[in-house]
Amino acid sequence: MNKKYTINMRSGASAVEGHGVLSAYYEMVNLVKELEDFEIHENSFGCADITHYHTVNPSYFLGIPWMKMKGKTVGYVHFLPETVDDSLHLPKLARKIFYRYLILFYKSMDRLVTVNPYFIEKLEAYGIEKDKITYIPNYVSSKEFYPLSSEEKKALRISYGLDPNRFTVVCAGQLQTRKGVIDFADLAGNLPKVQFVWAGGFSFGKITEGYTEISQLLQSHPENLFFPGILPREKMNDFYNLGDVMFLPSYGELFPMTILEAMCCGLPILLRDLDIYPKILFDFYLKAEDQTGFQQELLRLSQDPVYYSQAKEKSAKGHDFYNEAHVQTMWENFYKDLIREKVLDCHPGWLQALMPAKMK
Incomplete structure (x- = not known):
């Protein structure tokens, strides 16, 4: 049996109903569960080859150093300080603290994914290297949403x-x-x-x-x-x-x-x-x-x-x-790139030779 690499999806989006981050999480997770080379876990407390953070919970932030010792970390960029500003009315001090924390969370990731290429430059302006940022669009399943007569x-x-x-x-x-x-x-x-x-x-x-x-x-x-x-x-x-x-x-x-x-x-x-x-x-x-x-x-x-x-x-x-196959392939390639980086980081020489051909 071929080895399956593990991805742990961390999300606290379900704590609040009626927002796009939760919808995006459901669609994206269901899409990548179909990838044959990966085993998907949701909100597991264990380590994984890739830990993918969909929300920026403080409890997640505390565990990032440990997760990075065992694998790669990915942050999903659903908002920036300027977009939060237009959505929530926060006290000045709370806003200042949260914005600093948000950018620190993003900077602590190995890679970031944004759903709009427009925000790549915005993230660069916060001091995040462009090479760390990947654009992958949102996706919606036609099995869940379709026209009626x-x-x-x-x-x-x-x-x-x-x-x-x-x-x-x-x-x-x-x-x-x-x-x-x-x-x-x-x-x-x-x-x-x-x-x-x-x-x-x-x-x-x-x-x-x-x-x-x-x-x-x-x-x-x-x-x-x-x-x-x-x-x-x-x-x-x-x-x-x-x-x-x-x-x-x-x-x-x-x-x-x-x-x-x-x-x-x-x-x-x-x-x-x-x-x-x-x-x-x-x-x-x-x-x-x-x-x-x-x-x-x-x-x-x-x-x-x-x-x-x-x-x-x-x-x-x-x-x-924005069909299923197109977006699914983007995620598959992205995750495989991370696995290659993980192997090279740990053992540049001999372990790379043992990597399955389909992951190279």
Whole structure:
């Protein structure tokens, strides 16, 4: 039997519901479990050939020196200080301490993985060597997210208390200022013939940026705007299929899982025109710079069948581009490179000769 190398996935993301880091963890782990040369463990206390940290828990940080004695360490970069700043309202001292800790955690890793190449330069600016950073995009399984028939969609809309025949705009994400939920609500007020639905909540409670203002919005909003709250992951495919278009007016992202999930469900994608998107989404989406542009795009999508079909085709190309085999191969090559580094670090000569040919 061929030797299998061990990977220990460390994540505390499940402690909080309704956020993209948790979704990314589920998808990524399920994807790499299919790699034949690796044995995947989750939150094991033992050492492994590779320890992959998906979250930056202090308890993990204390064990890093020991894990590096036995194998290689990988850190998954889901956020940077500037992205946290726009999401959570932390006291000044706590923010300063956390940001220093976050960068120290990243610097302590043998390798880092970011889901957007845009952040490679950002990490370099914090003193992290570019050679340590690898770009591997997010991935969503078509087994979990897929389009439903028109009749099934209508039935779903009725079950959610929506008009089954009304053009419907959906979005999913935490309720925070950075995500653009206020803009989403304003557009609902400007487009009364369209129904808007936002799935998500205050995953981090009262420290969420914009908590007070958004709490007031939940109590008083246009009649065509709906907030079903945080939905369990197994309900999210149904949620996307409520919509005719996925509209995310966020002011800052890395690589939203919600975009890939909506693409899997066959929805056109409308986003704010941000610098981070072209390197990962190319021409797979529609974009606008402000509320006027968003309103024009949504009206055209709802009224022009040809334009709507073209937008769907863009989204479908994005879904095809981020296919399972492509992203899985990227992870396989990345992990095999780490194993080679591990062998060379321990025994540059004779042990390298014993390495299985498929790992060379």
